Amino acid sequence: MPEDQGSSAPATAPAGKPYHAKRPHRKSRTGCRNCKARKVKCDEGRPVCHPCTVRGDKCVYLVAPPPARVSRSRTTSPASSSDSRPASTPAPASAFTPASSPDFVLVGRHADTITQQPQFIPSGHTQADMRLLWFYTTATYASFSTGQLKERSVDVVLRVNVVQQAFANPFLMNCILGLTAMHINHLGIPNLDISRSLEIQYRTKALESYRKAVEAADPATYPALLANSLMVCGLSTHIFRGEDARPFSFLDWMTLWKGIGAIINVTNFPQMFRTGIAALLFRPAVDMDASAHALPNYLLFMVASIKTDDPDHPLVPKYYKALKFLGSLYLELRNGFSHRLFLRIVTFLTYLPKPIIQAARERRPRALVILAHYLVFITFKARSCWWMDGIAGFEIPNIARLLGPAWAGLLRVPLAALRETDNRGVARLLLDDPGWDEPTDMFVEPVSPAGERELAIRALMEDDMAPEVQAYRARKLEVELC
Template sequence: MARRSAGFVSKKPHRKSRGGCLTCKRKKVKCDEAQPACGYCALRSLDCEYPTEMKSRSPSTSSESTTSTEQLATVAIASHNQVEFNDLTYQIPNWIFPAAYTSTGQLTAEDLELLHHYKTSTWQTFAVRGDASIYVIHREIVPQLSISHSCLLYALLSIAAWHRNLVQPSKLLESKAFLYRQKTFSTYAKELQNITSDNYETILVTGTFLLALTPPPDGNTEQHEYLDWIYSLLKLSEGLRILVGLQWSRGIEKLSVYPLICRELRSLPPPPLISHPAMQTRAGPLGTTPDHPNPASTYDLPHVLPFAGYVFLPPPLMALLDGILHPEGTRLDLDANTLVPVFYVLSPIFLSLYYYHRSPDYNVRVMVFTSFLMPEFLALVKAKEPRALVLMTWFFVLADLLPKGWWVNAQIEFVMKALGWAVRERGEGRVLVAIEGAERIFRTSQLYGQERAAESIFYDWEGVEWDEGPRKAEEWELGLLIDLSLVDDNSFGFGGVDLDTSV
């Protein structure tokens, strides 16, 4: 057996090291880098010296990872003690955000903050319908779609920057809102050149956001600029209607974003029978597609078919409609075919308000109103035809009754002034009475609130009582249930009972 000398020490495996003391480097052995003396030098009672950069390390720290952990913990505790996280002015460090890649490339920290602001706050200004499906679309589906489609991503960033600038005014946010708005329109135009099943939903959603991306004039501008803004909104709505029409008859309700463009949430009871000549007039074919200017008929059940051609409008609008249908003398109204359908578009909105008051169904009908307007009517608005402007005035009054989060609410006061100015320039007689009726409701909303304003619509409406609407709707719905139960009984051989279920 070989004898070992007293100075011989068996080599034990060492972890790989790029550092090490000077002695180990000179001996070409592995150094365990222990301090103040490594294991090799301590066993041999040798002087253990490290290079200068190694000496700068803390002798109380056993490894580099421990040092880093303690330093990060110290920074985190200090930051927690010094930062008020509810302070909107606090700037989150860039390194805290993970890299996020989208169709436009890697998002910056500022972009991520804007997306977060959209998901936590901005989306609520659009989800005014009040049903859960809309909440999910705006808060979850839309942000997901935007990651892979640049036009929608730019739209969200622009809207978020605009909304955040209202809360926390900043020149940077203002410039970002404008920049992303420009990018939205340019990328959207490119998407329209190649509509496919992959980008169709994104194009529809972006189209709805374009309405909010059309900036209103400043409150101190001329009245005609607000009229031009209204016309711009109507043209954008027309474009959206055309896009929706591409898929409307081929199962558009299967789309995940369909709730954004659906036109009603429920069928409505027939209007109360009120004696008025105009109520016996039909507006032409009613349809559910954008090919027809009128809303879908909600009076399509067998026992209410006789009421399908009736309209339900406040007295000032009824009088205006009567003047169009029955002009004085033998003079024909050349714009009658263009104006009359719009009265029928307004009718279900008033009917929903009467039976179900300010409800999600009412909100939907107001928000899709512009999608029913045909190019001929838009031409009358552009030409400032008084009766067309009166109808638009009533629309904005109805829009003022929507939840205050809607983006256009802040502009309604200026819009009302502009429309009133234009109507009074050329209108007379029934036209002036009609616009004064709309202005009275708007003033009531400003002074006493939306609920009082909604009720005031029916003040001078003979045979119609605000408080009776929900009760009559409940009776009508109960009648439908009874009819269905009789059908079920008859299908099983039971005899039915002839019940009068009319309201």
């Protein structure tokens, strides 16, 4: 006969088997998504609970932990004990790297309630610092990522190793925070409360601390200096936009890119590999002969026609070398809008011979024509490198006005490219092939405005009511009811 429902223990136990009362436990109401789906008890360890750690699953929480909550994780790993860490202890990079969760997890009825922000503030930092660092590891880092290549995969380096170096080297932390503040304002996200004046303060502090670190030249800081030299190239692009914009800022910007090479020359490579920063050094090899054949004939003729009495004649070998590096972009473009093409575009300025940079600074026409054609390549919209936005549209007309009608024929393609609205139109101009189309077997899906990261960022903008954004919010806005 079945036992009475109100009984606390069975009347008898099966013969030969001792009775063990069921261990009482409190029902988990704020457990992770995976444990709820599996109907197992979640220990609610943050950022990764113990069951998900054991199974190697991605751990995603639907709601933020209660303010006074202390993790009950049965392990003592850094991932499961971050909530109990003293505020004065520097946080590990993983605490700011939501690698195992969606870009944004939104809870409640408003899109500005964000649960993926850091839950503590390390000593010496403000709440604004932590919001910026969170946004960097979620979105800003991607503007320096050129995708997955067999020789180079830097996403983890940018999100983890670089952040670890930043906590040990304040000048790098300042650069990350300044760059991210600029990114947030570039996107127009008011919810994160980063004003333009605060952006300027971060940027000023970043540039000043970087200058002092370069002057000190402490070998222990070389990995951080290398990472900083890359990011400062993005941070400094404010000189192309707004009130800070001034013609030919591009020439000063090139000098910053060449500074990366100067730091590489004094770098201790074993130290770079130990810190994980070495992946940032990768540049794709250039086939100089094949690149020369990929160049437009009119650019080659521009150099070949230099006479012996021309002031540019001593620079002819350097001009040819610069053109061959430019030709590697044309050669790669024939294969479509690949990750490797965009890596070549970003690293092009680091290849330029110093005499060509000096010639451009002296406003020599041929050097400026070469740079105008390079600027066309950074107009491609197949990757979200937001800090390059607007540079070509600002500087190509400046070059055309300076050189005047005598050089208008050699600037026809750069000026025409500014009127194109899509990648294919720009590529057809560069390749001088009206029928060119991207090879289907080499196609790489560009980052679209409707991509997951872009939707997550747009979901933070209260005034963005586009259907795809509302659909994204509907998926992410979840309220814990049981």
